[in-house]
Amino acid sequence: MAILDAPPPKASRGGGVKAIRTAGELLITAGLVVLLFVVYELYVTDLFSAQKQASATSALDNDWANGRQLHPELIDGKAFAKLYIPSFGADYHFTIQEGTDAAALEVGPGHYKGTALPGEPGNFAVAGHRVGKGAPFNDIDLLNSCDAIVVETQTDYFVYRVLPHDDEIANWATGKGKQPQCARVSTLRTNAPDGGAYAKTTGREIVSPTQGDVVSPVPHQPVDILPTAQEVSLLTLTTCHPRFSDRQRLIVHAVLTDQYPKTPGSTYAQLLQAIGEG
Template identity: 50%
Template sequence: MPAHSAAARRLDPLSVLGELLITLGVIVGLFAVYEVWWTNVEAKQEQQAAEDRLRQQWSDENPRPLTGPQDGSAIARLYIPSFGSDFSFAVVEGVTQADLARGPGHYPDTAQAGEPGNFALAGHRVGRGAPFNDLGLLHSCDAIVVETAGSWNVYRVLPIDTPARQAGQVAAGCLPQPAAGAATSGAYADVNGRSITNPQDVEVVNPVPGQPRSAAQPGDLPLLTLTTCHPQFSNKERMIVHAVLARHDLKSPGYIPPELTGGA
């Protein structure tokens, strides 16, 4: 075969393009493995370390309720019973990438669990433990439990995809009065159990979501807000879940809320 024919074949643009696409595919595949698998391995280690520190902090030998937690430190434990009995994450203070690599993160300057205002958390949906991967599966009235050093805080998801005229009735099925009425009327009338918004919509974590103020007032309801990226594998939008406090139980020896034992 003439030498110039072999050289032409080696420099065939289609062949070069094919090789580049294969190489690019390998790189993208490796990145996907890193994002979805390896970051989960790293996050599991970080989460276990946060859980160990939280357990030590709450131990009988060294009881230290948190005041003014440092960024990255564990402050609470989050349970979502409808996601299975093994769904439990230590919540850390802060929402930087480093913080969220450890687990769900508490937005600084939002309320603490059980307090009036908005206890707001962020979490990854894909990779890095993906604690909020299944937020789209939550239903109206599903329980979300937040454990702190001294209390169990049982929240219920606000009505999802419910006509406004029926929202109060749905909420009354899982919330005590007057909380059910207050959470579905007045300043809270437009606060839905789940919604999709843009990343610039920071008012979703305000004391009254959607209201342009950042300071909690004595009459504010105690809310829980969970935020994550939407759709999966994209950060174009945000999925928001809102829940309201149904019950605040002080801790006592041997007591576990029935929501965590299959009793409610």
């Protein structure tokens, strides 16, 4: 039987294959680095922040128990209040530190220095991470109008409720505003043609990082637009938006509706019953 001639050998492609293999290995390595970074940001920093948060809470409880914060001097990075959001469950609670620098926010929510204190007229403004580092404000986009946000100090519980969202304002008085939990929540608008000083204040908004006036005493207004005695007591929460990005900021505004002085033996659970959230 005749033997067929073998085809001529193909030109060597060793160099091209090696280059492709090298590029593939580099891509795999880069992917692993990115994956490790994501794991670190989402989980490892959460563990570190949880430890720091527990330590800050313990120190604050000790200060309160020994009467060392009755008239607290705000110190950068030091906790001075606690934050609760009942609709997020009984285990949602964070201490609030003074300041919004990186070190403070690694512990938990941070108070914008110079803004009002809990219960005061003006704007008690607090920042928090949305992803990693404990992610205390991961879900604040889920807050609805009239949802309660509770701030605890050594002497009082302050109950704020989220203001009407933009699409609820027009029909607030005849719509959701009639619900029991909204009894002390208004649109803050006046009969003035422009709606008054708080015409730009809504329960939720998305702004650019440069719009620092969201934490002004009257949001989006010059700091001296109203005398302090005429300012509403607000709480403002700020965080990055969307998740995994710092391109914008998500803002939640709430208004003070109740103040409950703490008495011996009083508990947060009893407060929830009093405000209809238990």
